[in-house]
Amino acid sequence: MSTDLHTGFDEEMYPYINKGLAGIIAFSTTKSFIDGEKGELIYAGYNIDTLAENATFEEVCFLLWNDRLPNTSELEEVHEKLKKHRALPEPVVNYIKSTDKKAEPMSVLRSAVSMLADSDETKGKFDEALFMDQAISITAKIPTIIAYFDRVRSGKEIVEPLNEGSTAFNFLYMLNGEKPGQHAEKTMDLCLILHAEHGMNASTFTARTVCATMSDMYSSITAAIGALKGPLHGGANTAVMNTLLELQAQGEDADAVEFTKKKLANKEKIMGFGHRVYKIFDPRGRHLQKMAEDLSVETGHENFYKWSMDMLKTMKEEKNIDPNVDFFSATVYYSMGIQPDLFTCIFTMSRVSGWTGHFMEQAANNRLIRPRALYVGEKNLDWTPVEDR
Protein backbone atom coordinates (compact mmCIF):
# COMPACT_ATOMS: atom_id res chain seq x y z
CA MET A 1 0.00 0.00 0.00
CA SER A 2 1.31 3.47 -0.86
CA THR A 3 -0.07 6.49 0.97
CA ASP A 4 0.61 10.14 0.10
CA LEU A 5 2.04 11.67 3.27
CA HIS A 6 0.54 15.11 2.56
CA THR A 7 -3.04 14.09 1.88
CA GLY A 8 -3.32 10.66 3.44
CA PHE A 9 -4.46 9.62 -0.02
CA ASP A 10 -4.23 5.87 -0.53
CA GLU A 11 -3.41 5.08 -4.17
CA GLU A 12 -4.73 1.52 -4.00
CA MET A 13 -8.15 2.42 -2.67
CA TYR A 14 -8.92 5.11 -5.24
CA PRO A 15 -8.79 5.51 -9.03
CA TYR A 16 -5.50 6.74 -10.44
CA ILE A 17 -5.13 10.52 -10.58
CA ASN A 18 -2.97 11.97 -13.35
CA LYS A 19 -1.49 14.80 -11.36
CA GLY A 20 -1.16 17.81 -13.65
CA LEU A 21 -3.22 15.85 -16.24
CA ALA A 22 0.09 14.33 -17.41
CA GLY A 23 -0.40 12.12 -20.46
CA ILE A 24 -4.15 12.79 -20.70
CA ILE A 25 -5.41 13.34 -24.24
CA ALA A 26 -8.27 15.79 -23.92
CA PHE A 27 -8.81 16.84 -27.56
CA SER A 28 -7.91 16.06 -31.13
CA THR A 29 -6.31 18.97 -32.96
CA THR A 30 -4.90 19.89 -36.35
CA LYS A 31 -2.98 22.86 -34.94
CA SER A 32 0.26 21.24 -33.83
CA PHE A 33 2.09 17.99 -33.15
CA ILE A 34 4.96 17.44 -30.72
CA ASP A 35 7.20 14.38 -30.58
CA GLY A 36 8.91 14.83 -27.23
CA GLU A 37 11.31 11.93 -27.75
CA LYS A 38 12.53 13.09 -31.17
CA GLY A 39 12.28 16.81 -30.40
CA GLU A 40 9.93 17.45 -33.29
CA LEU A 41 7.37 20.25 -33.54
CA ILE A 42 4.89 20.63 -36.39
CA TYR A 43 2.36 23.43 -36.93
CA ALA A 44 -0.58 22.24 -39.06
CA GLY A 45 1.64 19.96 -41.13
CA TYR A 46 4.79 22.10 -41.33
CA ASN A 47 7.92 21.35 -39.35
CA ILE A 48 9.03 24.25 -37.17
CA ASP A 49 12.46 24.27 -38.92
CA THR A 50 10.75 24.71 -42.31
CA LEU A 51 8.63 27.54 -40.94
CA ALA A 52 11.60 29.19 -39.22
CA GLU A 53 13.48 29.17 -42.50
CA ASN A 54 10.70 30.24 -44.85
CA ALA A 55 7.61 31.70 -43.19
CA THR A 56 6.61 35.08 -41.81
CA PHE A 57 4.58 35.43 -38.61
CA GLU A 58 1.56 36.56 -40.66
CA GLU A 59 1.75 33.34 -42.73
CA VAL A 60 1.92 31.34 -39.50
CA CYS A 61 -1.18 33.16 -38.18
CA PHE A 62 -3.08 32.27 -41.35
CA LEU A 63 -1.84 28.68 -41.10
CA LEU A 64 -3.01 28.31 -37.49
CA TRP A 65 -6.37 29.88 -38.27
CA ASN A 66 -7.04 27.98 -41.51
CA ASP A 67 -4.90 24.82 -41.34
CA ARG A 68 -3.23 25.70 -44.65
CA LEU A 69 -0.80 28.26 -46.00
CA PRO A 70 -2.25 31.36 -47.70
CA ASN A 71 -1.81 32.19 -51.37
CA THR A 72 -0.52 35.66 -52.30
CA SER A 73 -3.86 37.46 -52.20
CA GLU A 74 -4.96 35.71 -48.99
CA LEU A 75 -1.70 36.69 -47.32
CA GLU A 76 -2.12 40.27 -48.48
CA GLU A 77 -5.69 40.28 -47.16
CA VAL A 78 -4.77 38.97 -43.71
CA HIS A 79 -1.90 41.44 -43.57
CA GLU A 80 -4.21 44.33 -44.50
CA LYS A 81 -6.73 43.30 -41.86
CA LEU A 82 -4.03 43.01 -39.18
CA LYS A 83 -2.77 46.52 -40.07
CA LYS A 84 -6.30 47.94 -40.02
CA HIS A 85 -6.94 46.60 -36.52
CA ARG A 86 -3.73 47.82 -34.85
CA ALA A 87 -5.20 50.97 -33.30
CA LEU A 88 -6.66 50.70 -29.80
CA PRO A 89 -10.10 51.93 -28.69
CA GLU A 90 -9.88 55.16 -26.69
CA PRO A 91 -10.95 53.65 -23.33
CA VAL A 92 -8.10 51.13 -23.59
CA VAL A 93 -5.58 53.89 -24.37
CA ASN A 94 -6.89 55.87 -21.39
CA TYR A 95 -6.63 52.79 -19.17
CA ILE A 96 -2.99 52.25 -20.20
CA LYS A 97 -2.20 55.93 -19.56
CA SER A 98 -3.77 55.74 -16.10
CA THR A 99 -2.00 52.54 -15.04
CA ASP A 100 0.48 52.49 -12.19
CA LYS A 101 3.97 52.73 -13.73
CA LYS A 102 5.10 49.83 -11.54
CA ALA A 103 2.28 47.55 -12.70
CA GLU A 104 3.27 44.15 -14.09
CA PRO A 105 3.16 44.34 -17.89
CA MET A 106 1.37 40.98 -18.15
CA SER A 107 -1.33 42.20 -15.75
CA VAL A 108 -1.84 45.36 -17.78
CA LEU A 109 -1.99 43.30 -20.97
CA ARG A 110 -4.52 40.92 -19.41
CA SER A 111 -6.79 43.78 -18.29
CA ALA A 112 -6.45 45.66 -21.59
CA VAL A 113 -7.36 42.59 -23.66
CA SER A 114 -10.38 42.08 -21.44
CA MET A 115 -11.42 45.71 -22.03
CA LEU A 116 -11.22 45.28 -25.82
CA ALA A 117 -14.50 43.37 -25.65
CA ASP A 118 -16.38 46.50 -24.56
CA SER A 119 -15.52 48.35 -27.76
CA ASP A 120 -16.19 45.44 -30.10
CA GLU A 121 -19.52 46.03 -31.82
CA THR A 122 -20.17 42.29 -31.83
CA LYS A 123 -19.73 42.34 -28.03
CA GLY A 124 -17.66 39.22 -28.47
CA LYS A 125 -20.73 37.23 -29.44
CA PHE A 126 -20.18 33.46 -29.64
CA ASP A 127 -20.82 33.21 -33.34
CA GLU A 128 -18.63 31.24 -35.72
CA ALA A 129 -19.05 33.88 -38.43
CA LEU A 130 -17.36 36.45 -36.16
CA PHE A 131 -14.45 34.44 -34.77
CA MET A 132 -11.92 35.12 -37.55
CA ASP A 133 -12.32 38.89 -37.32
CA GLN A 134 -12.15 38.75 -33.53
CA ALA A 135 -8.95 36.68 -33.76
CA ILE A 136 -7.39 39.15 -36.20
CA SER A 137 -8.42 42.14 -34.11
CA ILE A 138 -7.03 40.75 -30.82
CA THR A 139 -3.81 39.59 -32.49
CA ALA A 140 -3.33 43.00 -34.12
CA LYS A 141 -3.94 44.98 -30.93
CA ILE A 142 -1.76 43.07 -28.46
CA PRO A 143 1.56 44.53 -29.77
CA THR A 144 0.07 48.04 -29.54
CA ILE A 145 -0.98 47.48 -25.91
CA ILE A 146 2.51 46.23 -24.95
CA ALA A 147 4.36 49.06 -26.70
CA TYR A 148 2.00 51.76 -25.36
CA PHE A 149 2.38 50.55 -21.78
CA ASP A 150 6.16 50.37 -22.00
CA ARG A 151 6.37 53.92 -23.34
CA VAL A 152 3.86 55.33 -20.86
CA ARG A 153 5.66 53.79 -17.87
CA SER A 154 8.99 55.20 -19.08
CA GLY A 155 7.46 58.68 -19.41
CA LYS A 156 7.67 58.66 -23.20
CA GLU A 157 5.04 59.73 -25.73
CA ILE A 158 3.14 56.81 -27.19
CA VAL A 159 3.93 56.02 -30.83
CA GLU A 160 0.86 55.18 -32.86
CA PRO A 161 0.94 52.07 -35.05
CA LEU A 162 1.92 52.42 -38.69
CA ASN A 163 -0.32 51.32 -41.50
CA GLU A 164 2.65 49.52 -43.02
CA GLY A 165 5.14 46.82 -42.21
CA SER A 166 4.96 43.44 -40.55
CA THR A 167 3.78 42.78 -36.99
CA ALA A 168 7.43 42.51 -35.91
CA PHE A 169 8.43 45.74 -37.68
CA ASN A 170 5.51 47.73 -36.33
CA PHE A 171 5.96 46.44 -32.77
CA LEU A 172 9.64 47.45 -32.65
CA TYR A 173 8.73 50.81 -34.20
CA MET A 174 6.05 51.51 -31.56
CA LEU A 175 8.31 50.29 -28.75
CA ASN A 176 11.46 52.22 -29.69
CA GLY A 177 10.01 55.17 -31.60
CA GLU A 178 12.15 54.42 -34.65
CA LYS A 179 11.83 52.03 -37.53
CA PRO A 180 13.87 48.86 -36.97
CA GLY A 181 16.49 47.58 -39.37
CA GLN A 182 15.94 44.43 -41.39
CA HIS A 183 17.99 42.28 -39.01
CA ALA A 184 16.02 43.33 -35.90
CA GLU A 185 12.71 42.83 -37.73
CA LYS A 186 13.77 39.36 -38.92
CA THR A 187 14.92 38.37 -35.42
CA MET A 188 11.61 39.47 -33.85
CA ASP A 189 9.63 37.80 -36.63
CA LEU A 190 11.48 34.52 -36.03
CA CYS A 191 10.78 34.75 -32.28
CA LEU A 192 7.08 35.21 -33.06
CA ILE A 193 7.06 32.19 -35.38
CA LEU A 194 8.81 29.98 -32.80
CA HIS A 195 6.38 30.83 -29.97
CA ALA A 196 3.11 30.76 -31.91
CA GLU A 197 1.75 27.33 -31.08
CA HIS A 198 2.59 24.39 -28.85
CA GLY A 199 0.00 21.70 -28.34
CA MET A 200 -2.04 21.45 -25.17
CA ASN A 201 0.10 23.74 -23.00
CA ALA A 202 -1.52 25.28 -19.90
CA SER A 203 -2.62 28.55 -21.52
CA THR A 204 -4.03 26.86 -24.62
CA PHE A 205 -5.93 24.42 -22.44
CA THR A 206 -7.25 27.42 -20.50
CA ALA A 207 -8.31 29.17 -23.71
CA ARG A 208 -10.16 26.06 -24.88
CA THR A 209 -11.81 25.52 -21.49
CA VAL A 210 -13.26 29.04 -21.52
CA CYS A 211 -14.33 28.65 -25.16
CA ALA A 212 -16.10 25.40 -24.30
CA THR A 213 -18.46 27.23 -21.93
CA MET A 214 -19.55 29.29 -24.98
CA SER A 215 -18.28 32.42 -23.26
CA ASP A 216 -16.42 34.64 -25.78
CA MET A 217 -13.01 35.00 -27.40
CA TYR A 218 -12.00 37.99 -25.26
CA SER A 219 -12.68 36.04 -22.06
CA SER A 220 -10.81 33.06 -23.42
CA ILE A 221 -7.70 35.06 -24.38
CA THR A 222 -7.81 37.05 -21.13
CA ALA A 223 -7.81 33.78 -19.16
CA ALA A 224 -5.03 32.36 -21.33
CA ILE A 225 -2.87 35.43 -20.65
CA GLY A 226 -3.39 34.82 -16.93
CA ALA A 227 -2.17 31.23 -17.35
CA LEU A 228 0.82 32.18 -19.51
CA LYS A 229 1.99 34.73 -16.93
CA GLY A 230 3.01 32.05 -14.40
CA PRO A 231 6.74 31.28 -13.98
CA LEU A 232 6.21 27.58 -14.73
CA HIS A 233 4.83 28.59 -18.15
CA GLY A 234 5.56 31.77 -20.15
CA GLY A 235 6.79 33.72 -17.12
CA ALA A 236 9.92 31.57 -17.19
CA ASN A 237 11.65 33.77 -19.80
CA THR A 238 11.63 36.77 -17.44
CA ALA A 239 12.81 34.50 -14.61
CA VAL A 240 15.71 33.25 -16.80
CA MET A 241 16.80 36.83 -17.44
CA ASN A 242 16.63 37.61 -13.74
CA THR A 243 18.96 34.63 -13.14
CA LEU A 244 21.43 35.91 -15.74
CA LEU A 245 21.26 39.41 -14.26
CA GLU A 246 21.90 37.91 -10.80
CA LEU A 247 25.07 36.36 -12.21
CA GLN A 248 26.03 39.65 -13.85
CA ALA A 249 25.68 41.38 -10.47
CA GLN A 250 28.33 38.98 -9.12
CA GLY A 251 30.81 40.38 -11.63
CA GLU A 252 32.59 39.23 -14.79
CA ASP A 253 33.98 36.13 -13.06
CA ALA A 254 30.62 34.85 -11.83
CA ASP A 255 30.63 31.07 -11.73
CA ALA A 256 27.42 29.82 -13.38
CA VAL A 257 28.34 26.18 -12.74
CA GLU A 258 28.63 26.64 -8.97
CA PHE A 259 25.58 28.92 -8.99
CA THR A 260 23.49 26.22 -10.68
CA LYS A 261 24.78 23.42 -8.45
CA LYS A 262 24.02 25.46 -5.35
CA LYS A 263 20.44 26.11 -6.47
CA LEU A 264 19.96 22.43 -7.24
CA ALA A 265 21.37 21.48 -3.84
CA ASN A 266 18.76 23.82 -2.30
CA LYS A 267 16.09 21.96 -4.31
CA GLU A 268 15.36 25.11 -6.34
CA LYS A 269 14.18 24.83 -9.93
CA ILE A 270 16.38 26.36 -12.60
CA MET A 271 14.13 28.46 -14.80
CA GLY A 272 14.18 27.78 -18.53
CA PHE A 273 14.91 24.07 -18.07
CA GLY A 274 12.66 21.05 -18.23
CA HIS A 275 9.48 20.30 -20.10
CA ARG A 276 6.45 18.09 -19.66
CA VAL A 277 6.64 16.76 -23.23
CA TYR A 278 10.23 17.17 -24.52
CA LYS A 279 12.74 14.65 -23.29
CA ILE A 280 15.52 16.21 -25.40
CA PHE A 281 16.46 19.73 -26.50
CA ASP A 282 13.34 21.68 -27.47
CA PRO A 283 13.55 22.16 -31.29
CA ARG A 284 12.68 25.86 -30.91
CA GLY A 285 15.60 26.20 -28.53
CA ARG A 286 18.13 25.34 -31.24
CA HIS A 287 17.06 28.36 -33.32
CA LEU A 288 17.01 30.60 -30.26
CA GLN A 289 20.42 29.35 -29.11
CA LYS A 290 21.97 30.35 -32.45
CA MET A 291 20.27 33.75 -32.27
CA ALA A 292 21.39 34.23 -28.66
CA GLU A 293 24.98 33.38 -29.56
CA ASP A 294 25.10 35.79 -32.52
CA LEU A 295 23.26 38.63 -30.77
CA SER A 296 25.20 38.40 -27.53
CA VAL A 297 28.47 38.81 -29.48
CA GLU A 298 27.01 41.67 -31.56
CA THR A 299 25.79 43.55 -28.50
CA GLY A 300 28.68 42.84 -26.10
CA HIS A 301 26.65 40.50 -23.89
CA GLU A 302 28.96 37.52 -24.43
CA ASN A 303 28.85 36.68 -20.73
CA PHE A 304 25.13 35.92 -20.88
CA TYR A 305 25.77 33.34 -23.58
CA LYS A 306 28.78 31.88 -21.75
CA TRP A 307 26.86 31.60 -18.47
CA SER A 308 23.90 30.08 -20.33
CA MET A 309 26.15 27.41 -21.81
CA ASP A 310 27.68 26.70 -18.38
CA MET A 311 24.20 26.29 -16.94
CA LEU A 312 23.14 24.09 -19.84
CA LYS A 313 26.12 21.73 -19.35
CA THR A 314 25.62 21.63 -15.57
CA MET A 315 21.91 20.83 -15.89
CA LYS A 316 22.70 18.06 -18.36
CA GLU A 317 25.38 16.55 -16.12
CA GLU A 318 23.59 16.94 -12.81
CA LYS A 319 19.95 16.28 -13.79
CA ASN A 320 19.93 15.26 -17.46
CA ILE A 321 17.46 18.10 -18.09
CA ASP A 322 17.57 20.19 -21.27
CA PRO A 323 16.64 23.85 -21.80
CA ASN A 324 13.18 24.81 -23.05
CA VAL A 325 12.08 27.64 -25.35
CA ASP A 326 12.33 30.23 -22.58
CA PHE A 327 16.02 29.71 -21.85
CA PHE A 328 17.73 31.27 -24.87
CA SER A 329 14.82 33.56 -25.77
CA ALA A 330 15.74 35.59 -22.66
CA THR A 331 19.20 36.48 -24.01
CA VAL A 332 17.72 37.15 -27.47
CA TYR A 333 15.15 39.67 -26.18
CA TYR A 334 17.62 41.31 -23.79
CA SER A 335 20.17 41.72 -26.57
CA MET A 336 17.46 43.45 -28.60
CA GLY A 337 17.15 46.05 -25.82
CA ILE A 338 13.79 44.77 -24.52
CA GLN A 339 13.06 45.09 -20.80
CA PRO A 340 13.02 41.67 -19.04
CA ASP A 341 9.53 42.13 -17.66
CA LEU A 342 8.19 42.50 -21.22
CA PHE A 343 9.48 39.10 -22.35
CA THR A 344 6.30 37.19 -21.46
CA CYS A 345 4.22 39.86 -23.22
CA ILE A 346 6.17 39.13 -26.40
CA PHE A 347 5.42 35.45 -25.92
CA THR A 348 1.72 36.45 -25.69
CA MET A 349 1.95 38.56 -28.85
CA SER A 350 2.85 35.39 -30.70
CA ARG A 351 0.91 32.67 -28.83
CA VAL A 352 -2.38 34.52 -29.32
CA SER A 353 -2.33 33.12 -32.87
CA GLY A 354 -2.33 29.57 -31.50
CA TRP A 355 -4.90 30.34 -28.80
CA THR A 356 -7.35 31.86 -31.27
CA GLY A 357 -6.78 28.95 -33.68
CA HIS A 358 -7.60 26.51 -30.87
CA PHE A 359 -10.64 28.60 -29.89
CA MET A 360 -12.06 28.25 -33.40
CA GLU A 361 -11.26 24.54 -33.44
CA GLN A 362 -12.94 24.00 -30.06
CA ALA A 363 -16.01 26.03 -31.03
CA ALA A 364 -16.44 24.05 -34.24
CA ASN A 365 -16.69 20.76 -32.31
CA ASN A 366 -17.61 21.87 -28.86
CA ARG A 367 -18.34 20.03 -25.67
CA LEU A 368 -18.17 21.51 -22.17
CA ILE A 369 -14.84 20.69 -20.51
CA ARG A 370 -15.66 19.37 -17.11
CA PRO A 371 -13.34 16.83 -15.45
CA ARG A 372 -13.91 15.37 -12.00
CA ALA A 373 -11.95 15.67 -8.77
CA LEU A 374 -11.54 12.90 -6.24
CA TYR A 375 -12.93 14.12 -2.91
CA VAL A 376 -10.51 13.18 -0.12
CA GLY A 377 -12.05 15.34 2.65
CA GLU A 378 -14.29 14.26 5.50
CA LYS A 379 -18.03 13.69 5.18
CA ASN A 380 -21.17 14.26 7.26
CA LEU A 381 -19.48 16.08 10.16
CA ASP A 382 -21.65 17.16 13.07
CA TRP A 383 -22.39 20.90 13.24
CA THR A 384 -20.71 22.74 16.13
CA PRO A 385 -22.09 26.20 17.02
CA VAL A 386 -19.51 28.95 16.43
CA GLU A 387 -19.07 29.75 20.17
CA ASP A 388 -18.15 26.13 20.86
CA ARG A 389 -15.46 25.76 18.17
Ligand code: CMC
Ligand atom coordinates in the same frame (compact mmCIF):
# COMPACT_ATOMS: atom_id res chain seq x y z
N1 CMC B 1 15.16 22.65 -12.45
C1 CMC B 1 15.43 21.66 -11.58
N2 CMC B 1 14.77 20.51 -11.54
C2 CMC B 1 13.77 20.36 -12.43
C3 CMC B 1 13.43 21.33 -13.38
C4 CMC B 1 14.18 22.51 -13.36
N3 CMC B 1 13.89 23.50 -14.22
N4 CMC B 1 12.41 20.90 -14.12
C5 CMC B 1 12.10 19.68 -13.67
N5 CMC B 1 12.92 19.35 -12.66
C6 CMC B 1 12.88 18.12 -11.88
C7 CMC B 1 11.85 18.24 -10.77
O1 CMC B 1 12.40 18.77 -9.60
C8 CMC B 1 11.39 16.82 -10.62
O2 CMC B 1 12.37 16.12 -9.90
P1 CMC B 1 11.93 15.02 -8.83
O3 CMC B 1 11.21 13.95 -9.62
O4 CMC B 1 13.23 14.59 -8.26
O5 CMC B 1 11.04 15.72 -7.85
C9 CMC B 1 11.44 16.28 -12.05
O6 CMC B 1 12.42 17.07 -12.73
C10 CMC B 1 10.10 16.40 -12.79
O7 CMC B 1 9.70 17.79 -12.73
P2 CMC B 1 8.21 18.29 -12.65
O8 CMC B 1 8.20 19.71 -12.23
O9 CMC B 1 7.39 17.34 -11.85
O10 CMC B 1 7.80 18.13 -14.17
P3 CMC B 1 6.55 18.76 -14.85
O11 CMC B 1 6.37 18.05 -16.13
O12 CMC B 1 5.40 18.83 -13.92
O13 CMC B 1 7.01 20.28 -15.09
C11 CMC B 1 8.01 22.21 -15.91
C12 CMC B 1 7.50 20.80 -16.25
C13 CMC B 1 8.29 22.95 -17.20
C14 CMC B 1 6.95 22.98 -15.13
C15 CMC B 1 9.29 22.09 -15.05
O14 CMC B 1 10.30 21.47 -15.82
C16 CMC B 1 9.75 23.43 -14.52
O15 CMC B 1 9.28 23.88 -13.48
N6 CMC B 1 10.69 24.11 -15.24
C17 CMC B 1 11.11 25.44 -14.83
C18 CMC B 1 10.11 26.48 -15.32
C19 CMC B 1 10.16 26.67 -16.82
O16 CMC B 1 11.23 26.82 -17.40
N7 CMC B 1 8.99 26.73 -17.45
C20 CMC B 1 8.85 26.93 -18.89
C21 CMC B 1 8.24 25.74 -19.52
S1 CMC B 1 8.44 25.63 -21.29
C22 CMC B 1 7.70 27.00 -21.98
C23 CMC B 1 6.28 27.19 -21.65
O17 CMC B 1 5.45 26.29 -21.77
O18 CMC B 1 5.95 28.29 -21.25
